[in-house]
Amino acid sequence: MSSSEVRPVWFVFAGVGCQWPQMGRDLMTLDCFRESIMRSDAVMKPYGIDVFGLLMDSNDDTFNNIVNSFVGIAAVQVRNSVLNIHTVIFQL
Numbered sequence: 001m002s003s004s005e006v007r008p009v010w011f012v013f014a015g016v017g018c019q020w021p022q023m024g025r026d027l028m029t030l031d032c033f034r035e036s037i038m039r040s041d042a043v044m045k046p047y048g049i050d051v052f053g054l055l056m057d058s059n060d061d062t063f064n065n066i067v068n069s070f071v072g073i074a075a076v077q078v079r080n081s082v083l084n085i086h087t088v089i090f091q092l
Contacts, residue, residue: 044071
């Protein structure tokens with residue numbers, strides 16, 4: 001493989017267990033993160049899932065529900081992957 005060969009970029013998600021409960025709430029202070037979460041929230045609302053509420057209004061029991069846990073983690077990881085894509089593109 002030559003150094004000029006175009007290769008795909010892969011993103012690997014760590015999955016459940018790599019985040020802390022306040023992670024999403026803490027990241028909501030970043031405009032780019034909050035905007036991504038609000039887009040995810042709009043997409044999931046018709047399915048009865050409140051992504052914004054999961055991150056901002058959660059309590060100790062919220063993420064004991066596997067659906068809440070998965071949706072919260074996926075929303076955070078989607079935003080992080082978008083940030084990674086922008087970083088890779090602008091470094092090329």
